[in-house]
Amino acid sequence: MIKFVWIAAGGGAGAVLRYLLAGAIQKFSGPSFPIGTLVVNVVGCLVIGLMTAAFAGPYLLRDEYKLALLVGLLGGFTTFSTFGWETFALANDGQFRQAALNVVLSNVLGFCAVWFGYRIGEKWLGV
Helix, strand or coil, rough: CHHHHHHHHHHHHHHHHHHHHHHHHHHHHHHCCCCHCCCCHHHHHHHHHHHHHHHCCCCCCCHHHHHHHHHHHHHEEEHHHHHHHHHHHHHHHHCHHHHHHHHHHHHHHHHHHHHHHHHHCCCCCCC
């Protein structure tokens, strides 16, 4: 039960950090491209890479703290970091086809799902 508390606390902090960082960057750069989201996604990927390497090697950490940081904080900050890590893990294990498939399917299906959901919402809600 306590691990869920740690995850929730980390997730809340990550969501606030995402909102603040992406918003500040977007405000500075203007509305023509979602650079704030791009920066958050890239930073999240960098941080999950650093953290997983650190936790696998020199820094031993209790499982609930790892969950709070990796699942909670980074999950609230950006789920794209998890996508990046899982794709890297596939490629790092020599599963290059699966890694490429994950990239293609996640992006294409994700875009299609947003498009389809929006179109359904337009019809149902009369937008």
